[in-house]
Each structure stands twice: as C-alpha cells, then as structure tokens.
Amino acid sequence: MAKYKNPVLKKGGHKVTSPFGMRTIWGKKQMHNGIDLVGEGATLDYIIAFSDGVVKISKYSLTAGEYVQIDHGNGNYTRYLHMKKGSRTVKAGDKVLKGQVLGYMGATGNVTGAHLHFDINIGGKYVDPAPYLEGTKVFETEKPNAVKQWQLAAIADGFKFPKFGADGKWGNECIAVAKKAVCKKRVTYKYKNLTKIVQNAVGVTVDGKFGKDTKNAVIKWQKLVGLKADGCVGPESWKKILGVK
Ligand SMILES: [Zn+2]
Numbered sequence: 555m556a557k558y559k560n561p562v563l564k565k566g567g568h569k570v571t572s573p574f575g576m577r578t579i580w581g582k583k584q585m586h587n588g589i590d591l592v593g594e595g596a597t598l599d600y601i602i603a604f605s606d607g608v609v610k611i612s613k614y615s616l617t618a619g620e621y622v623q624i625d626h627g628n629g630n631y632t633r634y635l636h637m638k639k640g641s642r643t644v645k646a647g648d649k650v651l652k653g654q655v656l657g658y659m660g661a662t663g664n665v666t667g668a669h670l671h672f673d674i675n676i677g678g679k680y681v682d683p684a685p686y687l688e689g690t691k692v693f694e695t696e697k698p699n700a701v702k703q704w705q706l707a708a709i710a711d712g713f714k715f716p717k718f719g720a721d722g723k724w725g726n727e728c729i730a731v732a733k734k735a736v737c738k739k740r741v742t743y744k745y746k747n748l749t750k751i752v753q754n755a756v757g758v759t760v761d762g763k764f765g766k767d768t769k770n771a772v773i774k775w776q777k778l779v780g781l782k783a784d785g786c787v788g789p790e791s792w793k794k795i796l797g798v799k
Contacts, residue, residue: 555594559689562634562672563593564600564655571669574682587680588633588673589687593659600655601670604632604686605693609648618671619663622656629678630693635671636663700796701728707747708735724798732789736764752787755795 555567572590576583593599603624610631611623620637622644638660644650661668674683676693685691702722705715708731715727735748746762753760756775758768769785776783779794792798 558687560604560652560687562602562604562632562670562687563591563659564602564653565594567594568592570684574673574680574684588635588671589683591670591672592668593670599659599670601634601637601657601659603650603652603654603656604672604674605630605652607632607650609644609646609650612642612645612648615663617664619665620657620660621663624650624656626693628693628695629676631675632683633671633673633675635673636660636665636669638662701798704728704748704751704792704796707751708745710747711735711745724793724796728792729789732787732792735787735792737786737788751795 555569557566558568561568568591570589571592572586574586574589577586578584601622605624605626607624607626609622610625611621614620618633618635620639620642621633621635622637622642623631623633625631634656636659637657639662641658641660643655643657650656659668659670665671672683672687674681674686686693699722701724702720705720705722705728709715709720713731713735715721715731718725718727736745736752745764749764749768750760750762752764752772753762753768756768756771758771772787772791773783773785776785776791781790781794787795
C-alpha cells in the first residue's frame with residue numbers, strides 16, 4: 555500500500571478511493587472537496603491529526619457523520635469525516651499534536667462504505683489535500699514582517715540599529731541606514747543581502763551584486779511606481795519595496 559509522508563491514518567498505508575475534484579455521483583456532477591481514503595483492511599485503522607492544532611469541532615452531523623475539524627492557525631483547517639460511532643477521542647478546544655489519534659475509521663453520515671474523507675481548507679477555500687499528504691506542499695505560516703527581514707539583512711551587511719535593533723518598525727534608524735545602503739552613487743558589491751531584496755523586488759537575477767542590470771531595473775521600476783527614477787534605492791524606494799506607509 556502507498557504511504558504518505560504526512561499520513562492521516564495511523565498505520566500509514568492507504569488507498570485513495572476518490573480523489574479531490576469534480577466527480578459524477580448518480581449521474582450528477584459534483585465537486586469533491588476532499589480526498590477519500592481507506593486504510594489497511596478498510597476499517598482497521600485509526601485516524602490521526604495531520605498537523606498540530608486546536609480542535610474546532612468534534613460532533614455528529616447527518617452528512618459528515620462523526621467528524622472532527624482542527625484549526626492549524628493562519629487560516630488552515632483540516633477535517634476528518636465519517637468516523638466510527640463513539641470513536642472520537644477529542645473535543646472542541648483540545649490541543650492536538652501531529653499524529654495524535656482523533657478516532658477510528660467508520661461509515662457514519664452520508665456514505666456508501668467505510669472510509670475517511672479528509673479535507674484541507676486554506677483561507678476559506680478547499681484545496682487538494684494530496685500534495686500536503688505527500689509533503690510536497692506545506693501550510694503557509696504568517697507572513698514575515700518585511701521591515702524586520704530588511705533590518706536583519708542590513709545587520710548582516712554590517713549596519714547597526716543601535717537603539718531599537720531589528721524591531722520590525724520603520725523609524726529614524728531605518729531611514730538613516732536606507733540613506734546609506736544601496737545607491738547608484740555607491741554601486742557596490744558590499745551590501746549583498748540588501749541588494750538581494752532590491753533584485754527580488756525589481757525582478758532581476760538575484761546575485762547580491764548591484765551592477766548595471768540591477769541599476770537599470772531599479773530605474774525602470776521607479777518609473778513604474780511613480781518614484782524619482784534615479785537608480786538610487788534610498789528611503790522612498792525602500793518604503794515602497796517594504797510596503798511601509
Ligand atoms: Zn469524500
């Protein structure tokens with residue numbers, strides 16, 4: 555039997571009985587918003603949590619049967635449907651760890667046979683769980699603070715923020731660094747980490763070297779966003795790149 559890198563069945567082996575996507579049931583086209591799995595010997599398997607999280611729902615419903623929904627933070631949710639009656643081991647509010655048993659595979663709710671329906675919802679939208687189970691896709695975590703990333707890059711390039719450090723807030727210390735950091739008058743290979751941020755933003759090869767190509771791309775980008783097109787990445791350009799208001 556096939557095995558997932560991030561299984562939702564304790565024994566690990568599984569067979570996909572119905573994948574994510576459009577399917578025809580009783581002549582009707584329907585969207586299947588999850589993946590249907592059976593384990594080794596169909597019902598002989600425990601259902602386990604896909605990832606760490608907090609139980610949001612653990613109850614019975616006519617269609618989903620005995621089911622559990624877990625909140626993994628940052629808008630990521632997973633659900634485990636059609637569990638065996640009386641097998642749920644968690645309740646709403648419980649903290650769960652990846653691999654923790656949630657219940658037992660069953661055939662409760664609107665089903666034709668025992669299986670686990672597993673689905674993943676990201677930011678209000680169901681996505682194909684297969685790549686997540688296989689481990690080729692992962693839940694996105696909170697967006698990193700762009701200013702903090704920039705401050706850390708500046709520190710790595712030898713700058714200092716003596717009073718506030720890398721606090722993720724744009725202030726006078728940042729402006730002072732931004733004035734010196736990457737500029738056409740100081741075409742330099744020195745500020746490698748900051749230059750990489752610039753190159754990412756203006757869409758040129760990211761090699762950390764502020765050469766002619768980068769400078770031209772900066773000028774083009776500055777025209778596009780309505781800044782003074784001088785090829786100098788000063789405070790105004792940095793604010794635009796980092797999304798500082
Ligand atoms: Zn299903």
